[in-house]
Amino acid sequence: FRYTRNLVDSGNGKFNLMILCWGEGHGSSIHDHTDSHCFMKILQGNLKETLFEWPEKKGNGEMTKKSERVLRENQCAYINDSIGLHRVENISHTESAVSLHLYSPPFDSCNTFDQRTGHKHKVKMTFYSKFGERTLCVSMGSLAKG
Amino acid sequence: GAELLALPRLRTLLAKNNRLGGPGSLPKGLGQAPLGRSLRVLNLSGNRFAEVPPALLGLRGLQSLSLGGNRLHGIPPDIQELRSLEFLYLGGNFITSIPPELANLPSLSYLVLCDNKIQSIPPQLAQLHSLRSLSLHNNLLTYLPREILNLVHLEELSLRGNPLVVRFVRDLTYNPPSLQELAGRTIKTRNVPYAPSDLPENLVRYLSLASNCPNPKCGGVYFDSCVRQIKFVDFCGKYRLPLMHYLCSPECSSPCSSASQSSTSQSESDSEDEASVAARRMQKVLLG
Numbered sequence: 001f002r003y004t005r006n007l008v009d010s011g012n013g014k015f016n017l018m019i020l021c022w023g024e025g026h027g028s029s030i031h032d033h034t035d036s037h038c039f040m041k042i043l044q045g046n047l048k049e050t051l052f053e054w055p056e057k058k059g060n061g062e063m064t065k066k067s068e069r070v071l072r073e074n075q076c077a078y079i080n081d082s083i084g085l086h087r088v089e090n091i092s093h094t095e096s097a098v099s100l101h102l103y104s105p106p107f108d109s110c111n112t113f114d115q116r117t118g119h120k121h122k123v124k125m126t127f128y129s130k131f132g133e134r135t136l137c138v139s140m141g142s143l144a145k146g
Numbered sequence: 147g148a149e150l151l152a153l154p155r156l157r158t159l160l161a162k163n164n165r166l167g168g169p170g171s172l173p174k175g176l177g178q179a180p181l182g183r184s185l186r187v188l189n190l191s192g193n194r195f196a197e198v199p200p201a202l203l204g205l206r207g208l209q210s211l212s213l214g215g216n217r218l219h220g221i222p223p224d225i226q227e228l229r230s231l232e233f234l235y236l237g238g239n240f241i242t243s244i245p246p247e248l249a250n251l252p253s254l255s256y257l258v259l260c261d262n263k264i265q266s267i268p269p270q271l272a273q274l275h276s277l278r279s280l281s282l283h284n285n286l287l288t289y290l291p292r293e294i295l296n297l298v299h300l301e302e303l304s305l306r307g308n309p310l311v312v313r314f315v316r317d318l319t320y321n322p323p324s325l326q327e328l329a330g331r332t333i334k335t336r337n338v339p340y341a342p343s344d345l346p347e348n349l350v351r352y353l354s355l356a357s358n359c360p361n362p363k364c365g366g367v368y369f370d371s372c373v374r375q376i377k378f379v380d381f382c383g384k385y386r387l388p389l390m391h392y393l394c395s396p397e398c399s400s401p402c403s404s405a406s407q408s409s410t411s412q413s414e415s416d417s418e419d420e421a422s423v424a425a426r427r428m429q430k431v432l433l434g
Contacts, residue, residue, distance in 0.1 A: 024237065
C-alpha cells in the first residue's frame, strides 16, 4: 500500500542499487541521505521532487521549500546531504511510476522530517524484495539489512 | 457501450484516461447484467466524471474501484451498496466531505482521499474495522475526530499538506442545553426506567440518540448541546495530532489529556493509558 523498495544489487558492500515502485498518489517523507551520494533515474512515469533546506538547530517552524520539479521518464537527479533534503512523490492519480536508485555508500537508516515543525525522526529502511525475492515480514532488524 | 453488458466472465475493466463523464457513460442496467456480476476491478481514473455514476453502484461484487483524477465534488451515500469493495481510490478530485455511509463498507481496506478539498472526517469512519491504509494528504483538514484512534488495524495514515491546527483552540460559543436535553440527560444518567408506551414516539427516539461523554470521570451523556474541544495527542514532541472531542459541558475534560495534566483518579489514569497506547500505535502508522 506504499511505494516499494526492491534491491537489485548490493555492489560488494560499496553501493546499493534498487528499483522503487510508486503507485498512484504514493510519496515519501522528507528525508536525508546519511552522508551518501544518491542518484535517481526515472524508468517509467513521472516523479515530483521537492527540495527543502535543513531545519534550524531547534527549529519549530514550517520547513523551507527550496525548489520543486517534475522528473520525466529517463531523467536523472542527484542529491546528498550538503545539497539538502527532499521529498519524492508520484503525484499522478492515473499512472504508476518506477525509479532506479543508486546509493553509495549503502545505508539502511535515515532521518525523516515533519514538514510542519522540522522535527526529525530516525527510521530504519526496509526492502520489499531483494534480488527478485520477496522479503518476509520478520523482525525489523533483519529487514533493514541492505 | 451496452455490448459489454453480456460479457459474463470479465473481471477487470480498465478505462482510464478517456473522456467519460457525460450521461450514459456507463450502460444502464450494469448492476443486473452478467458483466455486473462478474466485474471485480473497475478503473475509471483520469476521466471527466462530476459525480459517481449511479449505474456502477449496483456492482455488488466489485472489489476495487478507482475514480482518481476526475471531477467529483462528493461521494454518494449509496456508495455503501458496493458491499464487496476492498480498495477505493478517489484521490485528485474536488470532494469536500465524506458521507458517514462510507463506513458501512465491511471489507474496505485501502481508502485514498488525497488531493481533495475535504474539511472534516466523520467520526463514523472509525467503524471501518478492516481499514489498513488511509490516505488523507493534501486536503483542508484542521483536526481529526478523536475516534480515529480506534482504527486498530490501520497500518498507514498520511496527513501531510493539511492545515492541522497546532495550537490549543477553545471553542467559546457554548449553547446551554434545552430543558428537553436536561431532562433527557437526567433520565439517562440516573437510569430512570421507561417503556416505549410511556412516552411519545419522538421522545423515545430522542432518548436513543444519547452520546456518551468521553470524560471517564463524568459518565454523562449529551444530545444536541455539546462543547467542542481540541486536544492534542503528542508523540514525544515530534508530531502532534489535533483531535476533536465532543464533551457534555465546559467543565468536562477529555481522556486524551496532554502530559502536563496530573491524573488524580484511577479511572482517569486508566483511560490516559489507553489513550497513550493508541497514540503510540498511531505514531507508528503516520506517514510523513
